[in-house]
Amino acid sequence: MKISHYFEFEDHVTGGIRESVVHQRKMLDRLNLAYTVEPSLEADVLHCNLMGPRSVWYAKRARSRGIPVVANTHVTAEDFGDSFRFTNALAKPLKPYLRWAYGLADALVCPSAYNRGLIETYTDTPTRVVSNGVDREKLEGFESLEAAYRERYDLDPPTVFLVGHVIKRKGLETFVELARRLPELDFAWFGPLDLSLKGRETTALIEESPENCTFTGYVDDIRGAYAAGDIFCFPTHEENEGIALLEAMTAGKPVLVRDIETFSWLADGEDSLKVAGSGVSGFEDALERLTDPELRSRLGTNARRRSEEFSLETVADRYQSLYEEVV
Template structure:
């Protein structure tokens, strides 16, 4: 039976949670549900992924830095409550943490009886300086009280929110989905990469922010580059871009490092790679690892809490190294280039995260 379903994210910028929700909105709409993607600001690369079958509600609130500010947040909360009264949904999914709090409050203000599924995508150890993020953690008991069930993207994130007081009976683990394959396209960075010469291509993807720890990756690459030819492509944008470029210059590897910016077509990134590396200090799941494996690209990851170890089966499907250890990362990169995990093993593991399987789990909650 078709349901009225709302997926809410605060914006459609280039984050993993935002991409997941657009994909899941598309998937449930394809199954005949009446799906609305609701955001306070629809600007961002993930907007292009929305299926025409998914209704879009955009409040158009201006983003200030990483948030909306106090007055806009209050305005958004009241508008959200009015929207819930108007649509009268059967179910509401939300992410990330501050959006979960806003939806819990808005559903209460609207006196809505909708089933509520807040989604948690980050490890509790993930640092944040924003007042909104800290408030979301402090007031998570409000989310727990209103939630029908909470979705956590890994078992480790589930343990985190249970330790924070979320009832274990309300926690369900649903991993993030593998995006559907896209038709290959040509991009300017591909010509730039070819112009850099030969050598295997090592790729990474993620926002250029401290938690992704690209600095350790650059240090590891400099160690690797001292003994063999290689090229590194960094996909992503963020506040640390200038600092990372400067370090690549200082360490003597700038000519072999391409900062390609944000790319909304992951398939093209993996098609160019001989090895994918994730260097995060904290990772609730690690979508990029699954995407790389699905493309048959071997992976090396830091053992960041919590997703990488779960995705890589304690190291069976890819190498795990200590967080922040450039020497260990360089060694693992060299070994994986010399003895890559077989394509068949990588693709078999990635199939566990196909969007149809994850869609079944989201739909079952309805």
Template structure:
């Protein structure tokens, strides 16, 4: 596997890679990951090769790997006898992965994790958004045609790539969740540790504090909840470039005291405790290719109120651990208020949530991915045999 991002950079791609690596290893496969070095927070892991990297202008969280350093690994990788390369991001990792695949004579698979057309205009503001969307789509089509097979984390992403003009093989395989490890019993009381009142309703959002996550909508919705339940708190677990802007928005709406920015919470138990402490998990992102945090919340029995857009459509079924809301502050707040009022309904959704999340056990998803690996390798071998036969 090769990726432009991995822990300590916390996002869905890092989580997906870690999940699949662990589950594939349990199934008997050997997985090596190539990813960037980070200046702080980096932890040595077996099977992870860190590539020297530099900062990305305007984006302090991410890193650029040095392309030549990746390609310099070729002799070492050739000796290991790898069967396949799996690319997870479309930057240095994509081009280096494709080049390495050609040099080693092995197939290359890519996962299309991120809907970049919905992200770029937030960061490249000096160019028209229409131009950026067009460029993102053209680049995506070109890159998708350079690999042997594609993984889409949801049916919505599959449909999006088809709409772009990608006509190669696409397999829909969502990221699983490690139910055994992730759902272990909590080691501390989250409310007590963070000095949160015992009885007040807690609404939780987990994810990057970035514009594309639509956290601003949750802040806009909050006054309608506070009108009925004035002690309610909205916890935002995550950091990112929009955090200062979100704080200002909370002040403008007069809800600053009711919005708590918790920063990143470690997956060593802190995050799990946050999910368990929350009465509801709230989510309104428009750009998710899957929405892993929804599964995490449901796996821990936290009922969800969320819009259902893009990849979250594959996860959310109204009544199965969640209430699906429109991106309308009145409708969303009404459903939040309904569940705060009705403890019995919350309990019922909590039970259904755990059952629903179990369908995404990471071992099941890793088995699907391993099957795709085998078919791709077999197809490459068949093509080579056919080419030799024609040559004779």
């Protein structure tokens, strides 16, 4: 079996979508499945990760030739807003386009049950939930970077942190306000800033954040973020899954999340702490609780155990069975 594993705009797209594609290709290598990263009509399966115009062109021709098409549903109109400049304006027309584009596939791969529920309002194309997974090997040895990264960004434990592109949808307002309310704690957001792509409100939040709130920009070794951070605070309003969350759990960090449907699989008080509603006070109270090292240790240990079910070794078999089914 040969897979055409195509990622349109591969040279331009970063963040979670790129990480998911990297994970998928590592899983294909693990499964010893032959694949090309070019769109091809000489393969047994055409697997598209972003349904841009070139992917749609190949999907239509693949179906006309009887080649099954698999597509990942990384992008939804709900997830697209409050990301970068102009994305709110584009979110509305994006939905009918995605309904059409996803409808060209024979099977859709959804990273979570929540994402699947959204996609089923778009199209009746069969769906399968397959996690983006977490690359446990990528994080090996992260502990050795703690001293260097704490010194580099002047961070004292317990440091509240987040990993990923700095965008409003991920709870930027809450993160900054928490830093303002809790000046005794250091806050660090590790990830690209791309201020030229931000709207005015997002830029103002970053530039007017308090002194104890650090935006590191691009980090050359992301393991350093998980070494220097102690409490993974993820107040996102909308998420398809959250690879950084899985990485934090794999690193044994306690995770604090907004209680949204995406995170329904997490157990409050066992492998995470959850905060209901859109306010900041609940997060403030939770962070004050997490200054207790015993609570951090217990939640972090349970989070690490829970993350094992998302390892690439486990997820790979689901791709194998999906390809066999569509062929």
